[in-house]
Amino acid sequence: MATMAAGDERAASEVLRGLARHLNCLNEDSKSTRKRALDTIKKETFDKGLSSAVLQEVFASLLKPLLKCLSDPMERCRETAVQMIGDFIRCVPQPEDCLPYLMPTLVHRLGGKEILEPAEELRLSMLEVLTLTVEVCGSRLAPYLDDMVKILQRTIVDPFPDVKKESCKCAVNFAKSIPEHFHMQAESLIRPLMLTSSHQHSRVRVAAVEATGAVIQYSSGKNLDDVLSHLAQRLFDDSPQVRKAVTSVVGSWLLHLPDRYSYFHKLIPLLLSSLTDEIPEIRLLAAELWRQAGAQWEKENEEDLKDKLDFLTSPPARYPAGVERPGRGCRELVCRSLSRVLPAVGRDVGDWLAGTRAKTAQLLHTLLLHAEDHSTQHLQPLLSTLYRGCADAEPDVRKSCLESAELLGTFVSPEVFLKLLLAHVENPSSASSSSGPLMVLAAVLRGSSRDALRPHLLWIGGTLAHPDVCQESQQSAYLEQLLACVQALLGVCEGDCGSISLQLLQVLVTVQSLSAEPELRDEVQQTVMALCAVQGLGGVPELYRQHMPQLMEWLSRTQPSWTSYSVQRLQLEVIAVQSGLVIGEFLPLLMALLRGCVQPSRDPEMRLHIFTLLSRLLLDAPNTLDSQGKFCEHLEEFLLELLLPNLVWHAGRTAAAIRTAALTCLLALLQGGAITPAQLLSVQEKLTPHVLAALDEDSQMSRLLACRSVSSLLRLIGEGLHPDALNKIYPELLKRLDDSGDEVREVALGALGRWLSCLGKDYDLLTCRPHLEFLFQQLLLQLDDPDSSMQDRVLEVLKAAGAVHPALLQQEVMSVRDKHRSPVHCDLLLQHLHSLVLAQDSA
Known part of the structure; x- marks a missing residue:
């Protein structure tokens, strides 16, 4: 080993001797000279296939000259120097030896307030060298924490997108390399990462999100609040990859963040929001991460959960079909965080951005699916949130909130939710629209069960039929929700609704009387038939026959105070028309009601409406008022107490209009067969x-x-x-x-x-001759009318008059014939009369 080391040292010395002249050339003023020197140095080192040990020795001697070249005026020289430094770091066995010289140089070039390296590609190359250094040096970079952070702070917000991405990648690797030291400076990278997280390029945003995940993971955790709002915004990102990155980061924090228990209530909503993402891949990723987080928490808190094992195994009755029940740990996590999550949910459901409201509404549904009957403890804020969401202008928001309300009906006892809901239905708060509580009530009823609702039907029906509820508003949205409540009761309780059939019919009559939309009125008609069907009645007339006395009494209670604007007048019209043949069975009740309505002292416009209704009924009397053939029993009352007092002349246009309406009603009586x-x-x-x-x-x-x-x-x-x-x-x-x-x-x-x-x-023609003379004379005057068609019609009447007293008429015609403009019609009449006289003489 010693011999080999000595041999490597000699080889290195030889290489350096051969490069001495070229190293000197790096100080020349000529750009081309410096460039050739660098190219030669590269050729004599990497292209020679030197061993790593030799390269280590050579690198130690070449490092300073190469670092100096990073400030060379010629871009090509800087580029070659950067490449060579990177190649040396990649190949040498001890790259950490270069750190005392490399890091200050990179800080100088990249970490200052001003960008000293003007070339974007070279800044990228330097960042790639820095990333490589982190990969090969690892924890040995700990002494250079401040230098690294200075560089990354600047390069993360670099104008060049590729530099941003490389910086984020470097930050991730660096945080993982020195976890025990990184937390001391992690806070410094938060602001630049947040600025970059909204960059226009989606790949940059992905890199920033991933870097944020690593920085927070290895930080003290106190800066988590600073990044959550930014990550929440990225859940609305147009790029699926960005949303996927956020999902991965949040899921990782839930699993691995040291202080994650303190932030469950903030992290859980973000991950659960991804469960409803439009991209299946993201939904699956979020579901898996959430499952892991729940399972991990369950394992970590196994002792605390022992008492709940028996209660958490079987799903509640009527659990939503086709929905997989979340794991026990997931449900417990939500239940324990719900009180801290709901205020933010309630706030965001009213956000000015439609996308935020829609995402929040979806999140609320997911939370309730996890909370199950635990939502009972938070019913008041939940209902307030749903009132607002269900009345939202955005269909997606309404849809999710209605589904959430149905879950409340599934998981919460009617005795509990009705106490709050019906109070809000009777007195909607100023914070919600008047239709909001009704919309929530309809959805909750749909989610509940027949057995659970049965004991409360009278309470529900009485509330809906109360005048302060069913007559509260004429707005279509409100009426639609009243109808939806009735439909929900019929759909869930079916035959049990017979106990509140009257109240439901009162609501339906009111909705139809107040609605101006044909579609809604048609839907009411269908619901009335459904009410008949659940009770086994043969049709709508049977339903009215069953309740007509109560309906008449219901209307009579308020009749003295009716005006043209009273809803009761409209209700009477609906009942009288829809009941058809049945109204003829209850004439005493109807006549008593009508008599009070059309007295001359009552509101004139209301009397007009009543007479219009009566005209409509009288024109079809055999199928309405006289269906039982008993209208004759009330005829005198009808004429003397209802009709004739309104034919008495009074001054004014209003009085004239009433007389016209009364005449219309009289004509309907005479022509409709009721008399x-x-x-x-x-x-x-x-x-x-x-x-x-x-x-x-x-x-x-x-x-x-x-x-x-x-x-x-x-x-x-x-x-x-x-x-x-x-x-x-x-x-x-x-x-x-x-x-x-x-x-x-x-x-x-x-x-x-x-x-x-x-x-x-x-x-008696003799006694009444003066009357006939006057009549004939007046008709003969009309026979000379300028309008020929009128002359023809008068002629026909005079011909009929001839049958009464032809001689008298003939005499009158002869006396005026020569006074007419044209004697044609007189002659025709005389011919007719002559034939009549001949016929009488022959007879």
Whole structure:
């Protein structure tokens, strides 16, 4: 060995003697001379295949000149010098001997406030040499901790991305090389790493995250709080590789960080967030790391868990299908950290960034899946968080929060969650939207079980049907959630909902009455049919038959205070229309309710709506009000107490509008089949004066409705009227022949034709001749109307009049024939009358 050492020493001396001249040339002013000298030195050392021992001796002598070349003005010389230094460090057996000279030089070139090395590629080469030095020297770099940190502090934030990446790699290796010393300066690298962690290049961000993991791992741990927020932001990174790096780092900390127990509540949310990453590879990595962390903690705390072994083995009843239950250690870790995690979750669910809210909502679902029934202890903050999240504008946030609420229903006893939830439903806090508690309630009910909810159905149904709840808002979002609560109860409790069938129907009626959206109204209808189905009822009418007395009593309680804006009026419309045939079975209750609504002293606009509803029902009376054929029993009450008081004339547009609505209702009564001729005849003396008075209304619509009503009245009972009663009608109709509205004139003319057809044998032509003369004279005036179509219609009526008294009419026609613009229609009428007279004479 001594001989070999001596031989190596001689060989080294020979090499150095051969390089002496070239070493001197390194001090020459000529760039090319210095470059050739360096190339020759490289050729005479590495290209000669010298042994490592010889290279060690040569390196010791060449190190200082080569380090001096790192400041050479020529970039090519600096590049060659860096390469040679790296080659020597890689090949020599004792590279640590160079550290006293190498480290100060690299600090000078790379660790100062100013960048002394302008070439990016050379800075990278120097960093690669430094990384190599860390790899080969390892713990022997401990005395140079300060120098290394100075360099890395500067190069981690170097403008050149490749330098940043190499610096991060070097920092990782260096931290692992001297773990017992690194913690003293680890804090110095945190700030540059955090600055680099948001670099535009994803590979740089990956390197910074990985370096952060190593730096914190081998630090005192007190700087963990400084980096967690930055790593949390990287969980939203567009690059999957960055998110994967964060997952690996956080998982490693959970497993290996010396003081990890103090930071479980901060690290667990980060790793659990990766369980829902969109990339399967990241999800699998996070799941494996989390499993390892849970298993390790379980092993380390086996003594503490002995008492819980019996309770933690079997999953809770109705555990979510298709979901693998986390290990015992994982569940315990979450349970013990939940109280410290939830405040941050509640805060981030309201973050201004949609991505943060969505990620937080996913995390909340994962936490509850681990916490299981332990979430009962944190129900108040959990519900507050869910109220906000379930009402979020982002669909992803709502979806995750609703799934979380369903988990609460699965794991928490209804007796516990209903006490808090129903209180919030009745009085939503200012911090949450009014629909938030309802949305959470619907989801919790979906997650619960039939047996668990059965004892509380009356409580739930009563709350939902309470006016302060079901009539709280007309917003679609609120109504949709009311409906969702009913649907959840029907879906979970099925036939048990029969005990709250009335309350559920009240809610459904309210939702339909307040909703302006056809889709929502259709969904309500489907839910009503579902309510029938769970009770085994034959259809919607049976459901209403079952509850109509209670529904009428429900509405009657508030009827004295109704206005046009009252929801109860809308509820009445829904009940009356949807119940169909059934409403005819409860006429006494309905009439009592309606009578109070349409009194002249009540809100005019509300009366308009009520008469519109009545018109709708009366037009289809056999299938609504008169389905049992008993409307006749209430006819007099309907006319005298509901209808006629609203036909009395009062000044003002509002009063006129009400009279129009009442006329509409009267016409529907006359045309809908709800009144027989005999019934009408019995009340005509009270009814006819109001109708005839309406023929003089200012409103054209009212006059038109009145004309149609007179025509319908004549159709039904005209032949049964006394001649005196008939003679009171035609003069009012004649006035309408001069109406400003053509439609009114046309309908009035038709009514006169019908009046003529009602003159039977009891009508004394001799006594009533003056009436007929006046009627014929007025009709003949209309026969000369400028409108030819009107002339044709009048002619037809006059032909019908000829059947009553042809001689009288013929006489009147002859007296006016020459006064008309054209005698054509008079001649046609005379021909018709002549044929009638001939027919009578022949008879």
